[in-house]
Amino acid sequence: xxxxxxxxxxxxxxxxxxxxxxxxxxxxxxxxxxxxxxxxxxxxxxxxxxxxxxxxxxxxxxxxxxxxxxxxxxxxxxxxxxxxxxxxxxxxxxxxxxxxxxxxxxxxxxxxxxxxxxxxxxxxxxxxxxxxxxxxxxxxxxxxxxxxxxxxxxxxxxxxxxxxxxxxxxxxxxxxxxxxxxxxxxxxxxxxxxxxxxxxxxxxxxxxxxxxxxxxxxxxxxxxxxxxxxxxxxxxxxxxxxxxxxxxxxxxxxxxxxxxxxxxxxxxxxxxxxxxxxxxxxxxxxxxxxxxxxxxxxxxxxxxxxxxxxxxxxxxxxxxxxxxxxxxxxxxxxxxxxxxxxxxxxxxxxxxxxxxxxxxxxxxxxxxxxxxxxxxxxxxxxxxxxxxxxxxxxxxxxxxxxxxxxxxxxxxxxxxxxxxxxxxxxxxxxxxxxxxxxxxxxxxxxxxxxxxxxxxxxxxxxxxxxxxxxxxxxxxxxxxxxxxxxxxxxxxxxxxxxxxxxxxxxxxxxxxxxxxxxxxxxxxxxxxxxxxxxxxxxxxxxxxxxxxxxxxxxxxxxxxxxxxxxxxxxxxxxxxxxxxxxxxxxxxxxxxxxxxx
Numbered sequence: 001x002x003x004x005x006x007x008x009x010x011x012x013x014x015x016x017x018x019x020x021x022x023x024x025x026x027x028x029x030x031x032x033x034x035x036x037x038x039x040x041x042x043x044x045x046x047x048x049x050x051x052x053x054x055x056x057x058x059x060x061x062x063x064x065x066x067x068x069x070x071x072x073x074x075x076x077x078x079x080x081x082x083x084x085x086x087x088x089x090x091x092x093x094x095x096x097x098x099x100x101x102x103x104x105x106x107x108x109x110x111x112x113x114x115x116x117x118x119x120x121x122x123x124x125x126x127x128x129x130x131x132x133x134x135x136x137x138x139x140x141x142x143x144x145x146x147x148x149x150x151x152x153x154x155x156x157x158x159x160x161x162x163x164x165x166x167x168x169x170x171x172x173x174x175x176x177x178x179x180x181x182x183x184x185x186x187x188x189x190x191x192x193x194x195x196x197x198x199x200x201x202x203x204x205x206x207x208x209x210x211x212x213x214x215x216x217x218x219x220x221x222x223x224x225x226x227x228x229x230x231x232x233x234x235x236x237x238x239x240x241x242x243x244x245x246x247x248x249x250x251x252x253x254x255x256x257x258x259x260x261x262x263x264x265x266x267x268x269x270x271x272x273x274x275x276x277x278x279x280x281x282x283x284x285x286x287x288x289x290x291x292x293x294x295x296x297x298x299x300x301x302x303x304x305x306x307x308x309x310x311x312x313x314x315x316x317x318x319x320x321x322x323x324x325x326x327x328x329x330x331x332x333x334x335x336x337x338x339x340x341x342x343x344x345x346x347x348x349x350x351x352x353x354x355x356x357x358x359x360x361x362x363x364x365x366x367x368x369x370x371x372x373x374x375x376x377x378x379x380x381x382x383x384x385x386x387x388x389x390x391x392x393x394x395x396x397x398x399x400x401x402x403x404x405x406x407x408x409x410x411x412x413x414x415x416x417x418x419x420x421x422x423x424x425x426x427x428x429x430x431x432x433x434x435x436x437x438x439x440x441x442x443x444x445x446x447x448x449x450x451x452x453x454x455x456x457x458x459x460x461x462x463x464x465x466x467x468x469x470x471x472x473x474x475x476x477x478x479x480x481x482x483x484x485x486x487x488x489x490x491x492x493x494x495x496x497x498x499x500x501x502x503x504x505x506x507x508x509x510x511x512x513x514x515x516x517x518x519x520x521x522x523x524x525x526x527x528x529x530x531x532x533x534x535x536x537x538x539x540x541x542x543x544x545x546x547x548x549x550x551x552x553x554x555x556x557x558x559x560x561x562x563x564x565x566x567x568x569x570x571x572x573x574x575x576x577x578x579x580x581x582x583x584x585x586x587x588x589x590x591x592x593x594x595x596x597x
Contacts, residue, residue, distance in 0.1 A: 066167035188270035438553025
């Protein structure tokens with residue numbers, strides 16, 4: 001495969017890749033008016049790209065654009081070297097585009113409908129790699145015919161052109177109508193600026209450059225006498241002066257690979273212009289999206305603030321149930337030891353009492369009494385466990401009432417309408433569903449956080465030092481009692497002189513009382529330690545809810561619409577970067593050509 005063929009295939013691959021990315025971006029446009037407008041622009045770009053692909057290998061299409069009497073037709077005749085179109089100095093004579101090409105070329109090969117142009121086959125060497133189109137004047141007010149007005153015909157043919165020959169004179173170079181049409185046509189085409197009537201006008205190119213500087217890179221601006229150039233052609237004299245440079249540019253410099261570079265650059269320009277148009281529409285709409293996002297944040301903060309206080313109070317009010325669960329985890333972590341046995345007894349006093357009732361049951365009535373007590377205890381246990389889990393219904397009742405949700409719906413619906421988003425995403429019914437779902441998720445989150453909190457507290461209060469303190473404190477009391485009993489039984493009653501009496505029942509009752517009392521003191525101290533730590537942790541947990549977190553699931557549909565719009569805008573920048581890098585890799589057309597900034 002030859003190098004030109006490979007380069008052509010690479011060019012087509014680059015175009016296809018870029019078009020595919022553009023099509024994918026447009027297909028993901030959100031249901032948002034600016035996004036849909038961008039989608040329509042990309043679809044129009046795809047149509048232009050298809051037209052461009054038709055003429056990848058065709059000769060370069062060069063069209064004239066200028067005001068009435070600027071010598072467009074005369075310039076075309078001079079370039080061809082023969083009077084093939086009728087010129088007119090003061091009034092428009094070109095009402096239909098005249099397409100000049102070599103005999104073996106047809107308009108269909110250029111993607112042009114033959115019904116829209118007058119085809120003139122001309123065996124001129126200048127047309128070997130070139131197609132010239134003499135376009136109608138854009139600054140005339142004529143009655144439309146069956147094919148429309150001059151302006152409509154001009155706009156129909158310009159998208160099929162690769163290079164625009166923009167002609168002007170000393171009197172016409174500031175024409176607003178021509179400037180408007182040039183601005184609309186310049187995207188997707190290179191430009192050659194030509195001042196005609198060099199035989200009678202002053203050179204105004206410097207001033208013309210200043211007029212064009214804000215919008216165009218002008219390249220070389222030619223100053224030609226088309227009438228004299230045509231006369232030279234009739235006498236078979238080579239073009240002279242600026243006309244020679246213009247002919248050399250069009251017939252030699254723009255031939256071959258330069259034509260491919262021009263079309264490639266034109267396509268990139270067209271993509272950039274489309275993306276710039278999309279960027280302008282999106283940037284105009286983004287402030288309203290940002291205001292909607294801020295309104296969502298404010299409404300979430302308001303609802304969350306109403307929820308945090310009642311939720312914290314509810315947890316603190318039910319801390320006894322949490323203390324009971326925490327004590328159970330502490331006992332489970334300690335395993336078997338004197339102090340853990342005391343805590344197990346404290347935790348299971350109710351079960352011991354019920355067990356004692358069962359042991360003393362002798363009649364069916366007593367058995368029924370035991371069943372009633374055990375059933376009541378089981379019911380209270382289930383209720384305690386249920387109440388320990390923050391109910392979504394109670395959360396909503398405590399923090400989010402119907403009036404608050406309706407107020408939020410009215411505020412956000414206004415912002416959604418201003419931003420062009422679907423108002424149903426902020427409807428009261430939508431927000432009610434989201435509030436219920438958010439409450440359920442928040443309750444589950446709080447339950448998980450509390451479980452983790454209990455695990456942390458259990459680890460903290462079952463450390464070696466804490467356990468050693470309570471084990472030693474309990475062991476000291478047990479050791480003291482055993483020492484008194486052992487000393488009385490073995491020493492005082494056997495070896496002492498005179499022997500003492502062995503302690504009676506009164507001593508054992510008294511010792512049991514002080515042992516139970518000491519256990520009560522230790523349990524009270526340990527439970528108080530757990531209670532203070534739990535209360536502090538609940539307070540700290542409530543502080544972590546500050547912000548939007550408790551209400552994060554509300555307004556999610558409206559927020560999703562905003563995020564889709566922001567993501568769509570961000571993806572546009574990724575595309576723009578891709579186009580920028582593509583332009584950096586592509587070869588640039590000849591420097592004499594101008595283009596739209």
